[in-house]
Amino acid sequence: MEYFLTEEQKMIKELAARIADERIKPVAAELDEKEEFPWEIMKVLAEADLCGVYIPQEYGGLGGGVFEQVLVVEELSRACSGVAVSYAATGLGAFPILMFGTEEQKKRYLPDIAAGKRLAAFALTEANAGSDAGAIETTAVRDGDYYILNGTKQWITNGGEAEIYPVIAMTDRSKGPRGATAFIVEKGTPGFSFGKKEKKMGIRASATRELIFTDCRIPKENVLGREGMGFIVAMKTLDRTRPGIGAQAIGIAQGALDVAVKYARERHQFGVPISSFQAIQHMLADMATQLEAARALVYATARMIDAGVKEFSKEAAMAKLFASDMAMKVTIDAVQILGGYGYMRDYPVEKMMRDAKITQIYEGTNQIQRNVIALELIKEYAGRK
Amino acid sequence: MKIAVCIKQVPATTEVKINPATNTLIREGIPNEVNPFDLYAIEEALRIKERLGSGTVVALSMGPPQAADALREAIAMGVDEAVLLSDRAFAGADTLATAYTLAKAIEKIGEVSLVLCGKQAVDGDTAQVGPEIAENLGWPHVTYIRKINEIGPSEIVVERMTDDGYERLAVSLPALFTVVKEINVPRLPGIKGQLRAKKAEIPVWTAADLEVDPGRIGLTGSPTQVRKIFYPQHETTAEMIEGSPAEQAAALLEKLRGLGVA
Ligand SMILES: Cc1cc2nc3c(=O)[nH]c(=O)nc-3n(C[C@H](O)[C@H](O)[C@H](O)COP(=O)(O)OP(=O)(O)OC[C@H]3O[C@@H](n4cnc5c(N)ncnc54)[C@H](O)[C@@H]3O)c2cc1C
Numbered sequence: 001m002e003y004f005l006t007e008e009q010k011m012i013k014e015l016a017a018r019i020a021d022e023r024i025k026p027v028a029a030e031l032d033e034k035e036e037f038p039w040e041i042m043k044v045l046a047e048a049d050l051c052g053v054y055i056p057q058e059y060g061g062l063g064g065g066v067f068e069q070v071l072v073v074e075e076l077s078r079a080c081s082g083v084a085v086s087y088a089a090t091g092l093g094a095f096p097i098l099m100f101g102t103e104e105q106k107k108r109y110l111p112d113i114a115a116g117k118r119l120a121a122f123a124l125t126e127a128n129a130g131s132d133a134g135a136i137e138t139t140a141v142r143d144g145d146y147y148i149l150n151g152t153k154q155w156i157t158n159g160g161e162a163e164i165y166p167v168i169a170m171t172d173r174s175k176g177p178r179g180a181t182a183f184i185v186e187k188g189t190p191g192f193s194f195g196k197k198e199k200k201m202g203i204r205a206s207a208t209r210e211l212i213f214t215d216c217r218i219p220k221e222n223v224l225g226r227e228g229m230g231f232i233v234a235m236k237t238l239d240r241t242r243p244g245i246g247a248q249a250i251g252i253a254q255g256a257l258d259v260a261v262k263y264a265r266e267r268h269q270f271g272v273p274i275s276s277f278q279a280i281q282h283m284l285a286d287m288a289t290q291l292e293a294a295r296a297l298v299y300a301t302a303r304m305i306d307a308g309v310k311e312f313s314k315e316a317a318m319a320k321l322f323a324s325d326m327a328m329k330v331t332i333d334a335v336q337i338l339g340g341y342g343y344m345r346d347y348p349v350e351k352m353m354r355d356a357k358i359t360q361i362y363e364g365t366n367q368i369q370r371n372v373i374a375l376e377l378i379k380e381y382a383g384r385k
Numbered sequence: 386m387k388i389a390v391c392i393k394q395v396p397a398t399t400e401v402k403i404n405p406a407t408n409t410l411i412r413e414g415i416p417n418e419v420n421p422f423d424l425y426a427i428e429e430a431l432r433i434k435e436r437l438g439s440g441t442v443v444a445l446s447m448g449p450p451q452a453a454d455a456l457r458e459a460i461a462m463g464v465d466e467a468v469l470l471s472d473r474a475f476a477g478a479d480t481l482a483t484a485y486t487l488a489k490a491i492e493k494i495g496e497v498s499l500v501l502c503g504k505q506a507v508d509g510d511t512a513q514v515g516p517e518i519a520e521n522l523g524w525p526h527v528t529y530i531r532k533i534n535e536i537g538p539s540e541i542v543v544e545r546m547t548d549d550g551y552e553r554l555a556v557s558l559p560a561l562f563t564v565v566k567e568i569n570v571p572r573l574p575g576i577k578g579q580l581r582a583k584k585a586e587i588p589v590w591t592a593a594d595l596e597v598d599p600g601r602i603g604l605t606g607s608p609t610q611v612r613k614i615f616y617p618q619h620e621t622t623a624e625m626i627e628g629s630p631a632e633q634a635a636a637l638l639e640k641l642r643g644l645g646v647a
Contacts, residue, residue: 008576008580011576011579011580012576015573015574015575015576015579018573019573022573044572044573047572047573047575048573048574048575048576049575049576049577049578050575050576053576062576062577
């Protein structure tokens, strides 16, 4: 499909593809096996100027938007979505600053993020607050010019590796959803430490850790937006980053399709390549069709966001939902096409299948995406006469 | 420190095809790229500049007008300036004429204290141009550099790869080195670099600009005559020896004796 990228978008996509093929593919299995954070590749992405594709030029970025980030995430995910999410999670940490930060905060954090000097992360989830974000128990109590944070965030991507953490904490429980506030917390702040690194099914190159706050004093200048806006910051951020999860999903699926088609042409059974069996052909045809449909939806959503449309929760949720369900299905089918070989770690598709699963879970499970979509639909129809 | 890097545009293929009638490389229809070994030279020049915290890196290439693309890639990687040496009079140059022309350009650039080249070009595979440039300039040169240990104002300590290890050499500046791929991992051209490269103006120097001796450039200045280019044929045959291990060993020994090997 021709998506009519601009010259600069093509440049970004090609460079990301080159990094994926030359630098990530050769080490993807090893990173997965060792559960090693891909610092070397992060450095390559930084040198390639890809860390700031979505950051305005005045803060050292390339001045693109969600779409440019989608292009990079998709290409990297083709080779290893563990690497891709480490890259993308910095975006998840940067978007709240981009959207809600003061000029001062933007100047302080965005140039380093754009240059790839510092990674970021975003911390909302807790042990008792997953889909139900309103149940978070981390508190921030005002003390003069400071807030004192106490609590534990769970499963934070880039936890421990990143330096800049937008964190959502309750400042006034009595106000319910208006009682949360977003803070920028820097690694190294006294009272801020990291818990255990999780052992995961997939995206094992990425780091997932607990963030532990014990009487952690944060200056009031580090409040993002205003006190009470914490959940708005979180929801607006996720709306903007969900197409990125969609991009991860289409990248993984593309990687799996590439392997499956190649394998089907080479593997002979009953004296002919298995690609000559209609059962295999139809599977490949469905995989490719679903993949392209997902890509079209993700791209269209990203472009719509970048064009400045105000409301896009529904479309962002659709892009994430559709692409991640597609990736799960496509990777399962890719394993099927490779048969027993597909089940072995000697081939990359079993990893892709493990990696695909997370895209249906994080940044809101697909059940939650359906809730969002349905709610928006019902609102829309209620507004019609 | 001013560092010059000599780069060559080569056909982007591992299988170079030769026209048997003319004994020249077939270039039609094959995309071009920067000679892969030269990327290590560019990278090392950039690293030296970064290590010293200052300096200028100039890339130069002799070739047809489209060789400017190779220089653009060098700019995208981060070199400060690029110069293309292009003139019909340069065409048909062998390594001697090429090295002479490049040396004249290095003199024209001026104040260059270090020249880096790849160990060889993958199309011609001669590995001669680097050392010949140094001879033209009257500078010392060291080939097959795998590491630059120390950089002083008037001296550089390098490691030269040999068949069975390496030599550590202190070389007075100005000097020329050719580098091997063990020296570094070349960076990829970043987006900002690519955008800069797209807009960059690359000056073209002709024979007149370089004030060269017309008898020493291009085809006229090239004593090398290619009579024939061919791939050496290595013919190997295999013979299977049958029988018990003892019989096989005896038969093998007899064969080897017959060949005068044992
Ligand atoms: C590898 C990894 C990385 C992560 N990275 C981050 C990060 O960087 N930052 C961060 O803040 N969080 C992160 N998360 C957390 C992630 O966003 C949550 O796991 C996710 O939101 C789901 O929450 P939960 O796991 O607690 O599931 P639960 O909310 O307990 O859900 C369990 C099941 O119930 C369903 N369910 C729950 N509520 C409803 C409902 N109302 N209607 C229908 N079904 C429902 C869910 O869909 C799911 O199937 C990460 C998680 C993982 C696994």
